[in-house]
Amino acid sequence: MTRYLARKILLYLLTFWFAVTIDWMIPRLMPGDPIDGLIGRIQADSTASQNLHGYFTESFELDQPLWQQYLNFWQGLIRGDLGPSITYVGSTVGELMWAAIPYTLALLVPAIVLSYVAGNRVGAMAARRKVLDNTALPVAYVLTAMPYMWLAIMLVYVVSFRWELFPVSGAYDFSLQPAWTWEFARSFLSHWFLPFLTLFLVAFGGWAIGMRNLIIYELEADYANYLQSLGAPNKLVRKYAYGNAVLPQMSGLALALGAVVGGALVTEIVFGYPGIGTLILAALQNRDYFLLQGLFLLIITGVLIANFIVDILYVIVDPRTRTGIQGT
C-alpha cells in the first residue's frame, strides 16, 4: 500500500513540477515579445507604453538570466506570491483566488459525488434490463454529449427566464451580504441549484453509461457464469459484478475530474457565478496574465489533490492495492 501511494505521490510531484514549468515557460516561449503584445492590447500612447514596457519587464523579471527567472518564479510560488492582478487593481492574485474557491467547490464537490453515486446506481440497474436500458440509456447519451455551457444556457432560459423559478445569475441576492442567516442561506441555495444541476446532469450521463457497459462485461465473465450455474440468486451475482465494475469506474473518476472542472468553469460563466470560471473569463477579457497563470496552477493543484483523494479511496475499495499486488 505504501509503495502504491508513494508511486502516486511521486507522479503528482512530477506533474506539479511539469505544470509549474509550463506555466513559467509559456509566456517566454511565445513568438515575439510578450510585453509588446500586452501593451499592444492595452493600446496606450507611446510614452505610457514605454513606462509600461519597463514596468512589465521588471515585473516579469525579463532582464535577468533565465535560470534566475525560473528560481524566482518558484520562490514566489512557495511564498504564495503570485503577483498583482491587473483586472482588479489593488488585489493580489492570491486574494482573488481565495475568494473564488469556495463557490467553485460548492458546485463541484456535490456535483461530482452525487452524479457518481447516482450514475453508478442507475447504470447498474439498466444493465441487462431491457425496458430500463431502452429508456434510460438514450437519455444518458444525450446528457453526456451535451456541452456544459449549452445545458446551462437552456436551463437559464427555460427555468429562470420563462418559468421564473430560479434567479438568473450571481451567487446570492445583491441586496444581501454573506452571513449565517436563513435569508442568506435560502438565497444562496436558490442561486446554487441550477449551476449544480447542470454539472450533475452531464456527469451523471457519463457515469450511467460507463457502469451499464461494465456490468454487462462483468455479467459475461466466467465467475458470474459459474455463480449462476451454481444456482446463486441473480441479486448475489449482480452484487459481485457491481463490486468489480466499481474499480474501473473509480479510476475513471480520476480521469473525469479534469473534464468536470472544465465544465464548472463554463457553467459558472453562463450563470455569472462568482467562482474560478468567472475569474478566468475576467482574466481573459482583460489580458490579466498574472491572474491567468495563478488560476492555471490553482486548477492543476486542485485536480492533483482530488486525484490523490481518489487514490486513497481506491486503496480502501480494492484489496489488491493493500496486499502489495499492484492494482491499476
Next chain:
Amino acid sequence: MSSAESRADLVATPEVALTGQGAGDVELGPRGKRFEALHFALRNTKLVIGASVVLAFLALALVGPLLTDATPFEFGYPLGQPPSSEYWLGTTAPGQDVFAQFVYGLRSSFVVGALAAAIASVIGMAVGFVGGYRGGVIDDVLSMLTNIVLVIPTLAVLIIVSAYLSVGSLRSEAILIGLTSWPWAARAIRAQTFSLASRDFVSLARLSGQGTARVILREIAPNMSSYLFLTFILLFGGAVLTAATLDFLGLGPSQVMSLGLMMNTAVSNAALQLGMWWWFVPPGVGITAIVGGLYVMNVGLDEVFNPRLRRT
C-alpha cells in the same frame, strides 16, 4: 467541457475485444468476416441511428453553405427576427443570418474534430505501440509522460496556451486540442499492444528477425484496427466538445464561425434575456447531435466487432 478522457471507459476492455476478433478469424476467412461484420452492422440499431445522425449533420455541413447566399459574419439583415421562410433559423440581434452561422459552424466542428482526433490518434498510437511492445525503460518513460499529461486538466492548459498564442485558424486550434487529448488513447492502446505482444504470431514475426516498426505495423496494428477506429471516434467526439468550449470562451479563431462562438455571441448579446431562442438553440443541438451520434455509433460498432456483446 467534457472531453474525451472521461469517455475512456466506453471503449471495450482489452481482453473482450481481442477474444471477439480471434473468434471471427477462426470461423471465417477474412472475406467472410467482412461480410459478417457488414451483416451485423446493418442490423445494429445503435450503429444505424448513430451513423445516420452524424452523416445527416455532415451532409448539412457540406450542403448547407450552398443553400444560402449569406455568409456567417455578414451584417445587414433584419435585426433579431424569429425563423421565417426567408431566414430559416432567424437572424441575430445585430442582424446576421443564423442559418449561415449554423452551417458554417457545423463545418468548423467537423474540421476541428477530425483533424484533432487524427493528431491525437497518431500520438496515442506512437506512444502506446512503442511502450506496449518494447517494454522496459522506454515503456516506463512513456507511461510516466502519459500519466503526467493525463492528470493535467486539458482545458486549463488550452486556456493558458491559447490566451498567449491567440489562435488564428481552425488548424492551430485542432493541433492544440490534438496535442493535449492523446494520453487516454495512448494508455488504452498500450494495454492492448501489451496483451498482443505476447501472442504466438507476434513472437514468430519477432523471431524471424523483423524490426520493431515492421512488427507493429504489420502484425499488431492490423489486429486491433477495430479498436483503433473506436478510439478515433471517441477522440473525435471529445475534440468537438473541447473546441466548442474554447470557442465559447472566446479562445478559438475569431475570424471563423463556430458553434461555440455562436453561443458566445448569443450570451454576450443578451439573447437569453431577449428570448431569442433561435440564436442559441441550434448550435447546442448541433454539437449534442454530432457528439451523441458518435458515442452511440461507437457502442454499436463495439457490438458489431465484438460477438459477445451482441446478445443484449
